Amino acid sequence: MARRPLSNQGHLWPAAIGASASAGAAAALLAWGFHSRWQIGLTGTLVTFAAFVALGDLLEIPLDRRSVFSLGLAPGLAFGLLRHCSTTTGENCTSWMFPSLGEVVVVFVLGSSGAILWKFVTRREMRLQVVASRLLVVLASAAAYRAVIWTAGDVTSFGSSGLSAMGLGAVILVALSFDVALQSLLVLSDELIPIRQVARDELRATAPLLVSTVSVSALLALAYPELKAWTLPLFLAPLAATQYSFKQVASIRTNYLQTVRALAKVPEMAGYTQRDHSARVARLAVDIARELGVPASDVREIEYAALLHDIGRISLPDPEEDEKGASALQLALVGAEIIEETGHFPAVARMVREQHEPYRRRGEDVNRNLVTGAKIIRVASAYDDLTEPPGPGRTPWDSLEKLHLGMAYDFDPAVIQALTRVLEKAGNI
Helix, strand or coil, X not given: CCCCCCCCCCCHHXXXXXXXXXXXXXXXXXXXXXXHHHHHCCHHHHHHHHHHHHHHHCCEECCCCCCCEECCHHHHHHHHHCCEXXXXXXXXXXXXXXXXXXXXXXXXXXXXXXXXXXXXXXCCCCCHHHXXXXXXXXXXXXXXXXXXXXXXXXXXXXXXXXXXXXXXXXXXXXXXXXXXHHHHHHHHCCCCCCHHHHHHHHHHHHHHHHHHHHHHHHHHHHHHHHHHHHHHHHHHHHHHHHHHHHHHHHHHXXXXXXXXXXXXXXXXXXXXXXXXXXXXXXXXXXXXXXHCCCCHHHHHHHHHHHHCCCHHHHHCCCCCHHHHCCCHHHHHHHHHHHHHCCCCCHHHHHHHXXXXXXCECCCCCECCCCCHHHHHHHHHHHHHHHHCCCCCCCCHHHHHHHHHHCCCCCCCHHHHHHHHHHHHHHCCC
16 A cells, blocks of 8 residues: 655654755745835735645645645645736736746745644644645646746737636646646655556546646636735635545545455454455455556455455354355355445445456356456455465465466466566565
């Protein structure tokens, strides 16, 4: 499973140093920004947007593999798109300009530093790498917008708003590209997963929220000259509600996983399976699924099914009866029925039901109706049975050799090959 990029558990002093360095950098950049724009009154705007970046950074939601998605991205990006008047003639503005990229850095770093310090004081988890990646996304997006504006001509050619559809399209494209690339690098630093798969999963997790964030940022930039500071809470509230909904979904997923893990302990506590068998099978099944390029949403269901693959054994009145009469297929069917009763995991129930189906029966063609998760769980469970408990002839090499002998009928060769790569990357063979 993925490790968090940085947590304050056991890393308090490094986190404090990082937060202090960020605060110092923000103070220096802020002083420079004040000096360069004091005469045109941008200071109040800068501080206002920085305050909302800090507030947004405290409102985070977890996604599938990326660490968090922060509401602070919206005001930071909005400041980069904000157009203000630099020269007036009477009541008319004769010259428009954008904040410099240095001032965009000031706003984002100042706000993020405040949020980091608050998290440190309250002992909340801090992810400095994610903060840095968000800053790069904001800078790249603001630079792309300016490039489109300057290439097309004077800012005023786009009307009183100073915003163009072409420019916003460039912002969305650049923001998505940079965000997916940077978050994928964070995942790849902790997991050995094919980069194409990571990028695809990050895009699926990021695109909806990121597009809505860019849209809200554009609205903020448009409305701020008229509504001033009231613009931010007015337009950020719907985005915060959306993020809260995502957070609730993530919380439900966490509760599901905790419940499934608790249920997976029942056969072990009753003596039907070895201790931690289901947990080991689930970890290995997840690794194999990721090696095969299975989407993140399907990996989650494979993990659930692997944890519950032996739940049917609780139907036996005696653990010893498993060896006497009840077949593996019968137990799988019972387990699938138990899961189906919940009404929430039809795909998980199917994987549990099909986990003991062979890859190919003698005299028949390959069973193409078998779901990938069932084939993965079959291999992962068999491997754990062959290696646990450890002993002579039960090494990873010995177990893998036995599994290779079953590739003609019992096990999918593609899954066995993925298992081999997983064991090689882990240094087990």
